[in-house]
Amino acid sequence: MSMLEVRDLGVAFGAVQPLSDVSFSVGKGETLGLVGESGSGKSLTAMSVMGLLPLIGGRITAGAVEFDGQDLTKLPEKAYRKLRGGRIGLITQNPMTSLDPLQKIGPQVDAVAVLHLRMTRAEARARTVEILGTLRIPEPALICERYPHQMSGGMKQRIVIAMALAANPAVLIADEPTTALDVTVQAQIIRLLDDLVKSRDLALVLITHDMSVVAQVCDKVVVMYAGRAVERGSVEAIFERPRHPYTQALIGCIPRGLEGTERLTGIEGTVPTVMNYPSGCPFHPRCPRAEPICAREVPAFSTGGDSAAACHFAEVGHAKPA
Amino acid sequence: MKTSSMTARTLDAFARMSIGRAFASGIGMVAGGFLVLLVLVAIFAPWIAPFDYAAQNLMNANAPPGWPHLLGTDEFGRDVLSRVIFGARTSLSVSATAIAISMAAGMTLGAAAGYFGGFFERAVMTVVDLTWSFPDILIALIFVAIIGPGLTSTTFAIAIAYLAQFTRLTRAQIVRLKRETFIEATINLGAKPSHILLRHLMPNAIAPVIVVGMLAIGDGIVLEATLGFFGLGAQPPTPSWGAMMSSGTAQLFLSPWVIIFPGVAVAVTVIAVNLFGDELIRALDIRDRLRGS
Amino acid sequence: MILRYTAQRLLMLIPVSFSISVVIFMIVYLLPGDPIDNLLRVGSSPEDRAELVAQYGLDRSLVVQYFVWIGNMFQGEFGQAIVLRRPVADLIAQNLPYSLTLGGLAFLFSSTVGMALGTLSAMVRNPVLDRFVRGFILLGSTVPGFWLALLLILFFSVNLGWFPVSGARGWESLVLPVLTIGFGGVALVARVTRVALLDVQREDFVTLLHAKGLSSGAILFRHLMPHALLPVVTILALRIGWILGGAVTVEFVFGRPGLGSLLIRALGQRDYPVVQACLLMLALAVMLGTLIGDVAQAAMDPRIREKKS
Numbered sequence: 001m002s003m004l005e006v007r008d009l010g011v012a013f014g015a016v017q018p019l020s021d022v023s024f025s026v027g028k029g030e031t032l033g034l035v036g037e038s039g040s041g042k043s044l045t046a047m048s049v050m051g052l053l054p055l056i057g058g059r060i061t062a063g064a065v066e067f068d069g070q071d072l073t074k075l076p077e078k079a080y081r082k083l084r085g086g087r088i089g090l091i092t093q094n095p096m097t098s099l100d101p102l103q104k105i106g107p108q109v110d111a112v113a114v115l116h117l118r119m120t121r122a123e124a125r126a127r128t129v130e131i132l133g134t135l136r137i138p139e140p141a142l143i144c145e146r147y148p149h150q151m152s153g154g155m156k157q158r159i160v161i162a163m164a165l166a167a168n169p170a171v172l173i174a175d176e177p178t179t180a181l182d183v184t185v186q187a188q189i190i191r192l193l194d195d196l197v198k199s200r201d202l203a204l205v206l207i208t209h210d211m212s213v214v215a216q217v218c219d220k221v222v223v224m225y226a227g228r229a230v231e232r233g234s235v236e237a238i239f240e241r242p243r244h245p246y247t248q249a250l251i252g253c254i255p256r257g258l259e260g261t262e263r264l265t266g267i268e269g270t271v272p273t274v275m276n277y278p279s280g281c282p283f284h285p286r287c288p289r290a291e292p293i294c295a296r297e298v299p300a301f302s303t304g305g306d307s308a309a310a311c312h313f314a315e316v317g318h319a320k321p322a
Numbered sequence: 323m324k325t326s327s328m329t330a331r332t333l334d335a336f337a338r339m340s341i342g343r344a345f346a347s348g349i350g351m352v353a354g355g356f357l358v359l360l361v362l363v364a365i366f367a368p369w370i371a372p373f374d375y376a377a378q379n380l381m382n383a384n385a386p387p388g389w390p391h392l393l394g395t396d397e398f399g400r401d402v403l404s405r406v407i408f409g410a411r412t413s414l415s416v417s418a419t420a421i422a423i424s425m426a427a428g429m430t431l432g433a434a435a436g437y438f439g440g441f442f443e444r445a446v447m448t449v450v451d452l453t454w455s456f457p458d459i460l461i462a463l464i465f466v467a468i469i470g471p472g473l474t475s476t477t478f479a480i481a482i483a484y485l486a487q488f489t490r491l492t493r494a495q496i497v498r499l500k501r502e503t504f505i506e507a508t509i510n511l512g513a514k515p516s517h518i519l520l521r522h523l524m525p526n527a528i529a530p531v532i533v534v535g536m537l538a539i540g541d542g543i544v545l546e547a548t549l550g551f552f553g554l555g556a557q558p559p560t561p562s563w564g565a566m567m568s569s570g571t572a573q574l575f576l577s578p579w580v581i582i583f584p585g586v587a588v589a590v591t592v593i594a595v596n597l598f599g600d601e602l603i604r605a606l607d608i609r610d611r612l613r614g615s
Numbered sequence: 616m617i618l619r620y621t622a623q624r625l626l627m628l629i630p631v632s633f634s635i636s637v638v639i640f641m642i643v644y645l646l647p648g649d650p651i652d653n654l655l656r657v658g659s660s661p662e663d664r665a666e667l668v669a670q671y672g673l674d675r676s677l678v679v680q681y682f683v684w685i686g687n688m689f690q691g692e693f694g695q696a697i698v699l700r701r702p703v704a705d706l707i708a709q710n711l712p713y714s715l716t717l718g719g720l721a722f723l724f725s726s727t728v729g730m731a732l733g734t735l736s737a738m739v740r741n742p743v744l745d746r747f748v749r750g751f752i753l754l755g756s757t758v759p760g761f762w763l764a765l766l767l768i769l770f771f772s773v774n775l776g777w778f779p780v781s782g783a784r785g786w787e788s789l790v791l792p793v794l795t796i797g798f799g800g801v802a803l804v805a806r807v808t809r810v811a812l813l814d815v816q817r818e819d820f821v822t823l824l825h826a827k828g829l830s831s832g833a834i835l836f837r838h839l840m841p842h843a844l845l846p847v848v849t850i851l852a853l854r855i856g857w858i859l860g861g862a863v864t865v866e867f868v869f870g871r872p873g874l875g876s877l878l879i880r881a882l883g884q885r886d887y888p889v890v891q892a893c894l895l896m897l898a899l900a901v902m903l904g905t906l907i908g909d910v911a912q913a914a915m916d917p918r919i920r921e922k923k924s
Contacts, residue, residue, distance in 0.1 A: 052825055085828030092826075097819040102841050102916060112827050147917040163827060452634055455853065455901050459863060460894075467882040467890065468646055544759045548864060551761050552879065567762065578769050585762035592757040 002027045003068060003203040004049065004088075004171045010062030011044055011053065018274040019044050020062070022229045024222045026171070026203040031194070033214035033235070034207045035250070036224035037271045042207045043093070045224075046175045049205070050090055051080045067171065086116035089164030091174040095156035095181070099148040106144030109163050116167035124166075131162045135192065154185035161192070165200075172196070175207045190217060211250055215239060223247045226272050226282035228298075233307020243309040246283045281312065289313060350601030353594040360591060364410040373401035375408040376559045384577040394579040396566070402580060405561040406587050412562035413588070416473060416555075417542030420480035425535045427481070428488025433527070435489070436496030437519050447493070450486045458483040462545055463554070471554040473562075479549065480542045491534055495527035530608050533599060540595035547588050563588050620913045620920055624906055635898045636688070640681050642894075643887050654887060655697065688895060694888040698881075703892045706877060711896065714873040718855075718862055718900075720789060721796035725858070726851055728797065729804025734843070736805070737812035738835065748805060755802020760861050764795045764868040781870035792869050796861040800854070807850050811843040845916060852908020859897055 002025040011019035019041045026032040034042050047053050049065055051072060065072040067083065075083075084090075092098045099108060106128060113124035125144065132140035135158045148156060157177060164172055174193060178186035194217045197204045206218060214221055214235065221238045223231040223246065231244040242248045249267045269286035272278055278285050284294035293312055301308040363370055372390070378398040387394040393402040431450075435443040453461055462479035469475045499505055500523070508518055543563075549555040550564020558565070563584040573580055643654060655664060668674055675683075687694070693703035736748035771791060772780040779788050815821065816839065824834045863875030870876075874893050881889035913919045 050826055052822065055822065055825060081828045081830060083828070084826055090823065090826035092819055092823050094819055098823050100820050100824070100838050101918060103838075111829065115828055149918050149921075160823065163823070448630070448634060452631065452638070455905060456898075457859065457861070457863075460897065463863075463879070463882060464642070464890075464894070467885075468642065540757065544757070547759050548761060551759075551864075552867070567765070574765060574769060575773055581762070581765050581769075585759070585766070588762065589754075589758045592759075593753060596753060596757055 004205070005066040006045070006049065006063070007066070008063035009045065009048060009060065009065065011041075011048055011058050012061045013056075013058045016274055017061070017227070018058075019048070019227045022063075022222075022224070024205075024220070024229070024232060026205055026220070028170070028201045028203055029197060030220065031197055031204040031206055031218045033218035033221045034205060034224060035209060035211060035214055035221060037209055039226075039271050039273060040224040041227040042209075042224055043175055044227075046090065046173050046205070046207055049173060050084060050088065051075070051077075052084075082116070085112050085164075085169075086167045087169050088171045088173065089167075089169040091157075091160055091164050091172065091177045093176040093179055095153050095160055098160050099156060101148050103147075104144065105146050105148065105151070105159055109144075109159065109166055112163055112166035127166065128162065131165055132158070135162055137162075152185075153181050154188065157181060157185075157189055158192070161189075161196075165196070168200075169202070171203045171205070173205045173207070176209070177206075178208075178210075178213070193217070223250065226277050227274070228282055229310065230283065231307060231309040231311075232301075233305075237306035241305070241307070243304065243307060243314045244283075244311045245287050245289060245313075247309070281310070347601050347604075349597050350605075353597035353601070356590070356594045357598060360410060360594075361414065363407055364414050367407050367411050371401075371404035371407045373404040375400065375404045375561050377401070384573060384580075386577070387579055393583045394577060396577065396580045397573050402566075402583055405566055406563070406583055408561045409563045409566060409584060409587065410591075412473070412556055412560060413543050413546055413564075413591075416477050416546050416562075417480065417539050420477045420546075421484065421535055421538050421542050423477070424481040424484045424538070425488050425531065428485050429492045429524075429531060431485075432489040432492025432494075433496050433519060433524060436493035436500070437515065437523065443493075446489065450489045453482075454486040454490065458541065458545055459548055462549060463552075466549060466554045471557065473556050473560070476546055476549050476555040480545050483545060484538050484541065487534065487538065488531060492527060492531055495530060496523050499523050499526055529606055533602050533606065533608065536602060537596060537599040540592040540599070543588060543592055543595075547584075617910070617914055617920065621906075621910050624909050628902055628906060632898075632902060635902075636685055636895070637681065639891050639894045639898070640684055642891060644677075646887075654694075688892075693892040696881075696886055696889050698884045698886045699889070703888050706889060707874075707892055707896060710872050710874050710877045713871060714859070714862055714866070714875065717789065717792055717796070717866070717871070717873060718858055720793045721800060721858055721862070722851070722855070724793055724797040725800025725804050726847070729801040730808050730843075730847060732801065733805035733808025734812060734835075734840075737809045737816075748809070752802045752806045752809075755798050755800075756806070758798070760795055760799060761864045761868050763798060764791070764865055767791045767795060768869075788869070788871070792862075792865050792871060795865050795868075796858060799861060800858060803850065803854065804847055807846050808843050811846045812839060815839055815842040841915060845912060848908055848911050848915070852904045852911070855901060855904030855908075859900055 005025040007023050009019060009022040010017065022041070022045055024032055024034070034045060036042055044053075044058070047056065047058070048060055049072075053059055060073050063073075067088065072080065072083070099105070106125060109128040109131070110121060110124040113119045113127050114121065117124075117127075119127065128144060129140045132143060137143055137155065137158055143151075143155075143159075148159075151159070161177075172193075177193065178189050181189065190213055193204060193206070196202055197217075206213070208214060218235050221231075221233060221235050222229050223238070223244065225246050231238065231242070231247045238247060239251060242251055246267075267286060272282065272285075278295070280296050281287070281290075281294045281299050284290040287294065291312070297312070299310045299312045299314075301310050302314045304314070372392070378400055379395070380398065382391075382395055383397050385391055385395040387402075391401050391403065393406065395401055396405070431446055435446040461483045462476075465479040465482055466475050469478075505518065505522055508522055546555055546562065547564030547567070550562045550566075551568045553565070553568050556562035556565045566584040567581045651664065651667065654667060691704050693707065695701070696703050696706060699706060732748055732751070736745045739745075768780055768791065771777045777787075778790050779785075782788050821834065821838070824838055825831075829837075859875070862873060863878060865871075866873040866875040867879050874896055878890065878893040878897075881887075881893065
């Protein structure tokens with residue numbers, strides 16, 4: 001059963017429309033990968049689900065965000081606040097700046113349980129220590145008395161994860177949780193998240209630009225480009241039979257170690273910014289097989305097997321990526 | 323020779339770009355336009371003022387604003403409007419001269435401190451920080467007390483009161499620039515200190531200092547007015563905004579216009595300076611560089 | 616930890632206070648004329664002169680003279696006022712309470728009203744209110760204090776008759792002076808609070824606080840305000856001297872007793888022992904302010920506590 005479902009989501013900032021037609025769904029124990037280059041609208045999608053768009057001056061103009069069957073876009077702020085941190089947890093991109101530098105670690109994590117589980121301070125602290133322990137943080141009771149600047153990036157990201165988990169959420173949204181970390185720590189955090197999904201039956205939306213991470217842990221994938229979803233499907237389908245030229249190019253960018261003789265390819269051109277989204281298919285200026293129709297019409301999704309792609313020629317070529 | 327032409331070119335480009343851009347905004351245009359007008363009024367005061375600023379007419383003392391004395395007369399029957407117009411001369415020239423002196427000295431000290439570092443830097447900055455924590459009015463008062471009242475000592479008192487500000491700012495710019503790659507490269511290539519300092523560091527450090535100087539002219543006008551108000555600035559019969567208000571306190575209840583109008587002149591001028599300075603900061607995009615000092 | 620930090624800051628004040636005292640000591644020597652004459656009344660007898668020379672060791676070297684002088688200062692021996700013919704210590708004791716009351720009230724007024732205004736303009740996204748506060752900030756930081764004082768007297772004392780024109784009797788006489796000094800102070804504090812709040816709101820951790828489900832009010836008071844307080848405390852501590860400086864002009868205009876009017880009067884009368892004592896007291900206040908500000912900041916920010924120790 002799907003815990004979180006986003007349908008045809010559109011977001012606007014004033015007259016600018018940086019996000020349109022984004023759809024996906026995640027169920028319990030499932031991990032969905034939301035991939036794309038920076039500026040493709042992944043983080044905006046996360047902010048929309050959290051109901052935090054007004055904070056940065058944006059608003060939802062179309063579509064629905066359903067949590068456990070309830071449409072969140074029509075939810076009053078007060079009820080939304082109960083879900084935030086309570087039923088839906090958020091993990092942000094940069095652990096270095098995600099904690100209040102003036103407060104000790106303990107109280108910052110405790111606050112979640114106090115707020116959502118109506119615990120006393122002492123109960124909340126016991127819970128914090130327990131959660132920090134399950135996240136493999138050494139000496140959790142001592143860590144609670146530390147300040148953020150006294151900890152490493154990987155440790156801070158675990159604290160942020162602990163805050164997201166403190167109230168037993170059903171859905172976790174992780175917005176590039178490893179981008180700012182060292183490579184070795186990245187692997188640890190990704191494995192940790194994967195374990196949590198399995199052990200707690202969480203629905204995880206993993207936002208990333210790293211296709212190899214997607215290949216490791218995701219069940220489903222949504223590929224985004226210039227504020228639109230361009231392809232979605234099971235992870236096997238996307239990696240074995242990518243049908244959108246952009247997805248094919250993305251997969252072509254993954255290094256394959258020593259085994260292959262295949263050449264690593266980049267994508268020509270640059271990502272369009274919100275101010276100059278192309279007409280028609282957003283990818284057409286960079287697409288190797290663009291035709292006149294691509295500049296005119298936004299392609300609809302066409303489903304084939306386990307995946308769907310928004311490309312006028314999705315059915316034509318199933319060529320393996322170069 | 324090259325050095326001066328380089329600096330001149332930088333300054334020239336700076337002037338064309340940023341002043342033009344500062345004028346481009348609505349507020350900037352109003353504030354800048356007012357300042358230009360004020361400078362013109364100060365320069366052409368003798369032709370603009372309706373009366374002789376020193377002409378007394380005791381028969382018509384303390385006359386309220388009306389015709390022919392638009393802003394009224396003071397206790398000697400002198401025309402307030404004419405005195406405000408001539409006062410602009412005193413106030414603007416004293417403040418601008420003082421800030422120019424302060425800026426030149428502060429930039430020299432700050433650049434030397436930032437560039438050479440070591441004991442010299444510590445000595446300079448200790449003294450500078452000392453004066454920095456004291457209010458400008460106190461520093462100016464002490465200085466005037468030592469060398470006596472008058473416009474010359476007022477000018478130097480203002481220059482000394484703001485010396486710390488320019489020294490700190492210039493030093494901060496130089497220290498920041500010294501860490502940048504292109505300067506390090508020049509140093510490593512074995513360039514002479516004077517070459518590095520004048521050719522590379524100063525041209526890059528100058529924009530924030532000039533903007534702060536512009537803003538300081540406003541502070542200088544207030545300080546000049548305050549010293550004048552205490553009777554330590556311009557001496558009679560020289561009209562200055564501060565001195566006019568000083569002699570006016572005795573008549574506060576009888577003829578408040580003697581105090582109100584010079585004060586309005588000070589306030590409006592300083593506000594215009596600040597608004598224009600803010601536009602300059604925005605046009606040059608140097609807000610961050612001003613914060614760090 | 617905080618004690619150790621305070622001790623360190625105190626140690627750092629020693630060279631600063633030494634330099635300040637040397638400068639103040641030297642004023643008498645920088646003046647034109649004979650320094651001994653500068654410390655004596657006109658028409659003093661040779662005996663008076665000899666007594667002064669003996670008391671301060673004025674026939675010895677400058678270094679010795681300085682240490683004699685500073686030693687006297689530490690014991691509260693500020694010498695004899697030339698014009699007022701009284702011990703300087705008495706004058707200080709008489710005037711200091713007035714300055715402390717005025718300064719303290721102006722400080723309280725500036726910080727509370729300034730923070731409230733700054734917070735309001737940063738949090739309430741109302742362009743009209745924001746423009747009003749910004750206009751107020753601009754006015755407050757540009758209008759000369761003595762002129763504002765005169766206008767207030769004109770309006771509230773002369774036209775409305777609500778408050779006394781001058782003097783220091785009762786709380787009524789404090790209202791206008793506090794308002795005058797406070798006007799600039801409020802503007803300054805409001806500006807710093809506003810900028811700090813707008814800056815901190817852009818930080819990542821604030822997004823995460825919202826994501827934790829905290830209400831905007833809880834976020835403002837528990838998390839944003841402490842951050843905004845840091846620069847406010849810094850600026851207030853740095854500006855204690857400026858508030859005292861504002862008090863100098865305001866005391867003079869309102870004809871209130873206090874260190875400021877004492878100093879101005881002494882400067883006018885060239886009464887240098889009084890000038891030196893007033894300056895020392897003001898310098899002391901400035902340094903104490905900076906110290907308190909530094910310590911308060913360290914108490915609030917763990918990062919500062921660790922960096923310096």
